[in-house]
Amino acid sequence: MPMRFRTIVLTAALLGTALLAGCTSAPSSRATHAEAAPAESWDAFLLPTPYATIVVQPYYAAPFEPGPDVMEVLAAAMTQMTPKPVRLAEPIQLHVPRVVGKEWTTEELDAVMRAASPLDFGEYGLSDEAILEVYYLDGFGPGRSVGLEVDGRTFIFGVGIADLPPAARFEKERRTLVHEFGHAIGLVNCGIPMVTAREDVNQPCHSVARYSVMRQATVAFDQDPVEVNALNWQFDEDDIADVRTYQASFA
Ligand SMILES: [Zn+2]
Numbered sequence: 001m002p003m004r005f006r007t008i009v010l011t012a013a014l015l016g017t018a019l020l021a022g023c024t025s026a027p028s029s030r031a032t033h034a035e036a037a038p039a040e041s042w043d044a045f046l047l048p049t050p051y052a053t054i055v056v057q058p059y060y061a062a063p064f065e066p067g068p069d070v071m072e073v074l075a076a077a078m079t080q081m082t083p084k085p086v087r088l089a090e091p092i093q094l095h096v097p098r099v100v101g102k103e104w105t106t107e108e109l110d111a112v113m114r115a116a117s118p119l120d121f122g123e124y125g126l127s128d129e130a131i132l133e134v135y136y137l138d139g140f141g142p143g144r145s146v147g148l149e150v151d152g153r154t155f156i157f158g159v160g161i162a163d164l165p166p167a168a169r170f171e172k173e174r175r176t177l178v179h180e181f182g183h184a185i186g187l188v189n190c191g192i193p194m195v196t197a198r199e200d201v202n203q204p205c206h207s208v209a210r211y212s213v214m215r216q217a218t219v220a221f222d223q224d225p226v227e228v229n230a231l232n233w234q235f236d237e238d239d240i241a242d243v244r245t246y247q248a249s250f251a
Contacts, residue, residue, distance in 0.1 A: 039122075040152075041124050041151065041152025041185070041186070041191075042185045042186030042191040042192050042246075044125055044130040044152065045078075045081075045082055045084075045124070045130055045132065045152075045181075045184060045185050046081065046082055046185055046192070046246060047247065047250055048083075048084070048250075050125070050128070051084070051124070051125045051128055051129055051130035052084065052085075052128040053084050053085045053086070053087060053130070054078065054082065054084050054085070054086045054087070054129065054131075054132060055086075055087045055088075055089050055125075055131050055132070056071060056074065056075060056078070056088050056132045056134060057089045057092070057133050057134065058071065058091040058092070058134045058135075058136060059091065059093075059094050059112075059116050059133065059135045059136065060091050060092075060093060060094060060137075061094045061095075061096045061098065061137050061138055062093060062098075063158075063162070064137065064138045064157075064158035065091060065093075065136055066091055066136060066173075067169055067170055067173050068166075068170075069170070070170060070174050070177065071088050071134075071177075073174045073177075073178075073233075074174065074177045074178060074181065075088055077174075077177075077178045077233075077235060078132070078181060080234070080240060081185060081235065081239075081243045082243075084130070087129075091136075092116070094112065094115075094116055094135075094137075096112065096137070098138055099138075099139065101139055101140070101159065102139035102140070103139060103140045103141075103142070103144060104137060104139060104140065104141055104142060104157070106142050106150075109135075109137075109142070109148070109150065109155065112137070113133070113135070113150070113153055116135070117153070118131075119133075121151050124152050132152075132154065132181065132184065133152075133153045133154065134154050134155075134177065135153065135155045136156055136158070137155060137156075137157055137158065138157070138158040138159075138162070139158060140157050140159050141157045144159075145157065146160045146172075146176055147177075147179060147180045148180065149180045149181075149184050152184050153184075154177070154180035154181060154183075154184060155180070156173065156176050160172070161173055161176070171233065174233050175213060175232060178233050178234065179213050179214060182213060182214045182235065182239065187205070187214050187235075187239050187242060187243075188200075188206055188207050188214050188239075189205065190204065190205035192242055192243065192246040193242065193245070194238075195245050196241065198212075198238055200215075203216040207236075207238070207239075209236060209238065211232050211236065212236050212239070213232060213233050213234060213235060213236070213239075214236075214239060
């Protein structure tokens with residue numbers, strides 16, 4: 001089946017402690033208005049039917065688990081984009097062997113999802129609830145990523161986040177969560193249409209806007225904190241305009 005991988009890639013910078021954040025991704029299939037029912041993750045999360053509400057369901061493999069208050073921040077960002085009520089579900093612990101510094105493969109992540117999730121691929125909810133799955137896993141994602149979105153499911157990886165001081169961790173964790181949700185709702189030409197063109201020609205699905213949460217961060221985390229700081233975690237006016245226009249086209 002087609003799977004869409006978008007990543008924030010971490011690579012060691014000159015000083016070892018500095019981290020570069022970047023992303024790789026592939027264009028996804030595009031929704032069309034001819035579709036009678038929501039069939040993509042962005043429709044499940046943005047359109048009023050068939051799901052009336054959204055549940056955020058975290059899964060985690062100890063010791064990496066959601067930080068304090070960060071799920072509430074994600075929910076607040078989600079409610080910028082959708083009028084649906086967002087409910088936070090209790091995190092569910094996964095029992096996967098811990099390998100420090102592990103770099104997950106896409107096949108291994110697929111297995112984690114299939115074991116944990118009640119949904120099949122291509123399904124985004126149960127009954128009247130759309131489900132945003134958030135997987136907290138230790139180590140790195142494929143390509144040494146810290147975040148990943150796969151077919152409407154989102155991942156966040158512990159290396160580069162879990163060991164940060166609390167304030168820095170909170171900022172990076174929330175940015176990663178919001179960024180991956182942005183992919184799940186098809187932002188930046190990877191699902192819903194762009195009102196204002198801004199896709200990075202070198203990084204599909206990512207914005208060239210300097211302060212966008214959907215930007216591929218390319219500057220070392222500790223060298224240009226503007227790129228990944230507290231101001232750079234919310235959806236910008238272009239993201240919001242795309243969503244509002246898309247929703248209005250179905251109204
Ligand atoms: Zn990305």
